[in-house]
Amino acid sequence: MNIQLFVALRYLFTKKSHHVINIISGISVFGVAIATAALVCILSVFNGFQDMIANLFTAFDPQLKVVPAKGKFMDAGSDALAQLKTDDRVAVYSEVLQDNVLLATSGRQQMAIVKGVDDEFEHLIDFPRIRYGDGPFQLHADVIDYGIFGVNLLSNLGLGSDFPSPIQVYAPRGGERIDPTDPSESFNQDELYSPHVAFYVKQNKYDANYVITSLRFARRIFEREGQVSAVELKLKPGINIDRTKDDIASTLGPDYKVLDRYEQQEDTFKIMKIEKLISYIFLTFILLIACFNIIGSLSMLIIDKKDDVVTLRNMGATEQQIAGIFTAEGRLISLIGAVVGIVLGLLLCYLQHQFGIIKFGQSAGSYIIDAYPVSVKWTDIVTIFLTVIVVGFISVWYPVRQLTRRLTTGRGMAAMTFVTALCLMSCGPEGDQFIIKGTFTDMPVGQLFIYNSTDPQSPFDTISVNNGKFSYMGQADHSTPYIIVFPNALEQVIFVDGGQEIKYKASTRDLKNYNAEPNDDNRIMNDFRRQTSELTGVQVQEVARQFINQNPQSAAAIYLFDRYFVQERTPFDETHDMLDILFKHQEDNPYLHSVNDTYKRLQGAQIGQRVPHVTVKTRGHGTLALDSLKTSNTVVVYWASWMPRVYDFIDNFNITIEEYGTDNDDLQFLCVSLDTEMYKWVNRIKEDTIMSLHACDGRAWESPVVSKMGINDIPSYVIISANHTVVARGKNLDEMEKDLSKLK
Helix, strand or coil: CCHHHHHHHHHHHCCCCCHHHHHHHHHHHHHHHHHHHHHHHHHHHHHHHHHHHHHHHCCCCCCEEEEECCCCCEECCCHHHHHHHCCCCEEEEEEEEEEEEEEEECCEEEEEEEEEECCCHHHHCCHHHHEEECCCCCCEECCEEECEEEHHHHHHCCCCCCCCCCEEEEEECCCCCCCCCCHHHHEEEEEEECCCEEECCCCHHHHCCEEEEEHHHHHHHHCCCCEECEEEEEECCCCCHHHHHHHHHHHHCCCEEEEEHHHHCHHHHHHHHHHHHHHHHHHHHHHHHHHHHHHHHHHHHHHHCHHHHHHHHHCCCCHHHHHHHHHHHHHHHHHHHHHHHHHHHHHHHHHHHHHCCCECCCCCCCCCCCECCCCCCHHHHHHHHHHHHHHHHHHHHHHHHHHHHHHCCCCCCCCCCCHHHHHHHHCCCCCCEEEEEEEECCCCCEEEEEEECCCCCCCCEEEEEECCEEEEEEECCCCEEEEEECCCCCEEEEEECCCCEEEEEECCCCCCCCEEECCHHHHHHHHHHHHHCCCCCHHHHHHHHHHHHHCCCCHHHHHHHHHHHHCCCCCHHHHHHHHHHHHHHCCCCHHHHHHHHHHHHHCCCCCCCECCCCEEEECCCCEEEHHHCCCCEEEEEEECCCCCCHHHHHHHHHHHHHHHCCCCCCEEEEEEECCCCHHHHHHHHHHHCCCCEEECCCCHHHCHHHHCCCCCCCCEEEEECCCCEEEEEECCHHHHHHHHHHHC
16 A cells, blocks of 8 residues: 555544544535535436437427428428438428417417327337327317417416317418408418317427317418428337438438427526536535545645655655545545535435435425435436536645745655556466556556456456556456446457456447457457447347357356347246257256356245245235235235336226126235336335235335246236145236136
């Protein structure tokens, strides 16, 4: 350990001759921690609002939108747009024509925006998510045109979603002046009928202004036959949106603009980013003020240790070395404050996310959400940590130099700090030693982390990059995956083996694509990265499956199996065959045995087996033990408010309860939620009025009542008999009703 750091640690954690110095040091750490926690919480709340608003807009805004670069309208039959229709990456191509109109009913008038769309528009947006009412998405029928209105717009007109009489629509005729003697002659007039449904985006921009109707109606009333104001696109799954956007913009040329969802709402998100940046700057100034406490603490410590300074000086310590001791202590205070503050901030964010402690108002439902949203982004955490460290380091450097200069005399000499590292780098690996020699094409200096992914006890080591290069030495007696972690939390895997020198090359502009050699495992991973560089999600998983089948004897196969199947919680049925293949070639691998044992445990009690001892704390009804239930039969249903496919299941679940459980004292229903945000679970229960017992411990898949019962998908159900054995399992209501009918 560096002698300056060793002395600084002793000074920091040992009792001083004056107790007040310990108190001031504690206050310094506390001040930095509070400022750091405030940064974490404030930036996370801004992220939460941004994610919430983005989520609201995605139900109405398309993935990509093509608009004219000049003017409001464009030719729908242009060669450029015709070429776009045949693009293999486009799943839905929808033409849109919108402009301002005047709506009129008996006694009320309202300005609005008519958005005429073709029949493909229903497949472009998530209409069920914003639907308000029971009617279908219908825009026209024979000669009748329907209008799907925003709920706030209908409210301003004094109407509901199923208004009985048609709404009159007026649009000014192009190129004509309004005749004061008969203004109606200067307007095109038409009418829209009710499809018995409206939409509710929860954004007044849309809900109070927009009417969705057929494209033919819009062209008729605006006199824009053959023209559109925009083309809205939905891409096929797995297609990279940013890359496709750039390609389409390049193909269409300068006469068109291609907008993604954030650019369609550019003003909203730009304001939020500016607000977040200003908050970050203001809190950084507060952090700087908090760091002044460190200067006061160090000043008193230097005075308290002046005798030690004289002793060190007499022993040959230079002015720079003595100053380095107190500088190191100041930096340790900043580091400890940063770590404590980040942990405290993350804890507060977790509590807010879990329980919604700070709410918008006293009455639930008054706002879109009841509590302040939070979303922790690791890029923010890294930025905050670096900010605290930099501000703390800078704030103590100059004052410490000046204070120690008064206590010491003489000229300092430069210390040699890199001789040992230079010697290590000049030596090659021997025996079970390995060395990684890395090069970055565009990162002159920096610090990274590295760890052995096969050893849970392996600590994080640091890698220092100087002049774009680094060197790391370790030990391995077989091919072992080491993970390099970057400040943005992105990870890279490198396979090492004893006696090997691994050459690594990367660019920070594209960290997903890097090169490591030699050895077969690195070659496999290099090929895998090249093959999947343009793929996402399920496509990458399928390529990983092929690599595992082709290279089952390799350590790379084990890594891919863990990364893309075990960590992604792929159902056991899909991974069982791969486990068998890997076992045949690596039967002594302890990791494979561990995964197999875990999956066997997760399969839980099968039909005919007794349920394990698991207790659940129900909402308002005490605690139940699954192996000690009092009723003859219990149906345990697993669901979560965050899983969309559960909604239909839950919507029809009450019907099943009424049919089989209302008048049956020997049958009870227990709903176990996998929610982690407890207030969302409670709100969903109240919203759907699910008539059963409810339980939720906030641990999702890690909950014992989930893992020990072998639940690996939702919705799912298990039926437990009077003798506490499993008599049925399934995943949908049809299966449940068949099983319940057998119990009668």
